[in-house]
Amino acid sequence: MKFVEGHTVGVDLGTTYSAIAQLDSEGQPISLKNTDGRSITPSVVLLGEEGRVVVGPSFERTAIEEDPSHIIEAVKRHMGDDNFYVVYQEKKLTAEFLSALILKKMKQDAEKEIGPIANAVITVPYYFNDVRRKATQDAGRIAGLNVIDIINEPTAATLAYAWKRDELGNPDAMPDGERTILVYDLGGGTFDVTIVRYSPTQFRVLATDGDVMLGGLDWSQRIVDHVAEQFMKKFGSDPRQDPVTLRTCVQECEDAKRELSQKAQTPVSIYHKGNTLTVALTRGDFERMTADLLQRTRDTTELVMQQAGVEKGQLDDVVLVGGSTLMPVVEEMLKNVCGREPSRTMNPEEAVAQGAAIHAAILEARATGGESRMAQAVIKRLRSVSTADVNSHSLGVKITDPNDRSRKINHIMIKRNTEIPASVSQKFVTTSDNQQRIHVIILEGEASDPDACSTIGDFRILNLPSNLPKGSPVEVTYRYDANGRIHASARELTGNNESATEIVRDSGLDIAGVDRFEMLAKDYLVE
Structure with missing residues (x-):
């Protein structure tokens, strides 16, 4: 750099x-x-x-x-x-x-x-x-x-x-050498939970998972929907249909969400088409209407602990990150799951x-x-x-399904939560006689369906030997370097032809x- x-x-x-x-x-x-x-x-x-x-x-x-x-x-x-x-x-x-x-x-x-x-x-x-x-x-x-x-x-x-x-x-x-902590990061729009083990000179991630479409905005939206539905019952019109009213309502509900982190109850008012409605919202009401959102973060937290091999009570600390962790129910849930009081330092x-x-x-x-x-x-x-x-998404290669040759699948080469740098080589075979080229498509994602994954790169091996029989061996190698760059190569072992690519995070846009x-x-x- x-x-x-x-x-x-x-x-x-x-x-x-x-x-x-x-x-x-x-x-x-x-x-x-x-x-x-x-x-x-x-x-x-x-x-x-x-x-x-x-x-x-x-x-x-x-x-x-x-x-x-x-x-x-x-x-x-x-x-x-x-x-x-x-x-x-x-x-x-x-x-x-x-x-x-x-x-x-x-x-x-x-x-x-x-x-x-x-x-x-x-x-x-x-x-x-x-x-x-x-x-x-x-x-x-x-x-x-x-x-x-x-x-x-x-x-x-x-x-x-x-x-x-x-x-x-x-x-x-740190006379005891190492500490293991869980970082629970619930921000306005995204959620991550990660377990890290560190010493004075090194820290390494053991496991991570999350959701880029889950955050405090979703908790606020539940209040918006609740208030709007109460308004519709009383006055017969939906205040969410008017952009100006909706914006005011969203702000009111965001403020109410923050208030409920400090108070047991708060009023939420909405004005639309000459009518005004004030809803008394309790913390209990709010927690009930968002319980499924919190459960999603709990499921992820328990999964990451399992993947890291960490049992309840074994963590040295639980660290809260992101403004949405100020909700008291988050702290209560984590105390139950992790067996210790989360840190507010x-x-x-x-x-x-x-x-x-x-x-x-x-x-x-x-x-x-x-x-x-x-x-x-x-x-x-x-x-x-x-x-x-560690890598947060699995890296795979698109191959023909051995059990159903009419479909393609994502064959995972490097699983998520693998410590990087990492390198994996596997052997595959050609799918037809006299095959002229091999197309390697690099996928990022966990799903077996390639269409449910992101294609992040591809390359081809050309000029294969003539009359190459079906089933000829091909070795594919995936590698993460220390900088997180992805390298992929493939070698057709009969004629020893090889091709490779590097996925460099240069730019989603071109220069x-x-x-x-x-x-x-x-x-x-x-x-």
């Missing part, structure tokens, strides 16, 4: 809120504040008139917006989706570009505090596939950042947790960005040869830490596309 001149930061690009952080000269992770004096910025984009873009607008500002389609929220859920775009000033704006506007705003605000920012580590949910990770990297580049790495959110949170406990890079801090809304800042500083310390604004003791400590990650959007971003006044 190449560093460019300027400050290096860590960024948590969240579904509902985003944050940016840096290690100070004494090695302490600090959150950098926006122009409102807050350490988190709402991940909301308001596309105003004449190219004026407001990131994190106030509710009062969004309430008077005449075109609700110009208020963009939860764009993270659309990262890597080629079918998602917003039309603005006769231009199609992708999720990458809209995310870049959020990053640009945070970069601008943080630069007022520390000066020019050049390099960044950006976080993603563990369960983001390669396409979504590429899109996140593109967003950073469009925003004018040199993206030195993409790091998984639970890994970042673990770094922040262990670093703040003075346990990473400090061999005297971390700020759940800042931990991920601060962990990304630590990871960024580790990379910087290794790359700069000791030339840094940080103290030499901090640099030495940073350099002593190494990490071992010209990134450059084009980067120029467009400069045309917009982001405030």
Whole structure:
């Protein structure tokens, strides 16, 4: 990786809120504040008139917006989706570009505090596939950042947790050697649960799972639906059909959700077509109407514990990350599942960005040869830490089903939660006589149906020997390197013909596309 001149930061690009952080000269992770004096910025984009873009607008500002389609929220859920775009000033704006506007705003605000920012580590949910990770990297580049790495959110949170406990890079801090912790990350739009084992000089992920379409937004939506249904029963019309009313209702319900983390009951009011309804919502009501959502996170937590070989009561700590973990019922559930009280030592809304800042500083310390604004003791400590990650999705190859030659299946080569780097070789056979070429299609996903997986690359072996009989052996090798890059090769063993490819997270967009959007971003006044 190449560093460019300027400050290096860590960024948590969240579904509902985003944050940016840096290690100070004494090695302490600090959150950098926006122009409102807050350490988190709402991940909301308001596309105003004449190219004026407001990131994190106030509710009062969004309430008077005449075109609700110009208020963009939860764009993270659309990262890597080629079918998602917003039309603005006769231009199609992708999720990458809209995310870049959020990053640009945070970069601008943080630069007022520390000066020019050049390099960044950006976080993603563990369960983001390669396409979504590429899109996140593109967003950073469009925003004018040199993206030195993409790091998984639970890994970042673990770094922040262990670093703040003075346990990473400090061999005297842990006389017992290792700790095993569970990181439960329930944010506004995504969910991850991860088990990590770490020592002063190394931490490694044992197992992870999650859902990129599950988060606090779904809890809020249950309140919206409940209130709207009560309104319909009384007045016969659905307030969700009016975009302006819906927006006000969503904000009311979001506020109510937060209130119920502190209170046993709160009122929710809705006004529509001259009628007003106030619903008294109790915490018990809220927990009952969202019980299935919490159960989904519980099932995932129990699965990850099983995959990691960790029993109830064996964890050294349970770390809560993400604003949605402030709901009391989350803590109660985890106490029951894990056999211990979850830790509240971390700020759940800042931990991920601060962990990304630590990871960024580790990379910087290794790359700069000791030339840094940080103290030499901090640099030495940073350099002593190494990490071992796992893959969050299985890697497979599309093959003909041996039991039904009319269909194709995904044959998994490297299972998810395999520690990387990793390499696997397997032998297959040709499917017809005198076969002229072999087409290797690389799949990412757990399903046996290739159409339910993501195709992330392919390559061909050409010029096979003439009269090659059906059933001739072919060896396929998949490899994850230490940087998470995917390498695949295949060799036809009769004639020893070989071909290979590397899946490099260069860009979901091509270089010209990134450059084009980067120029467009400069045309917009982001405030």
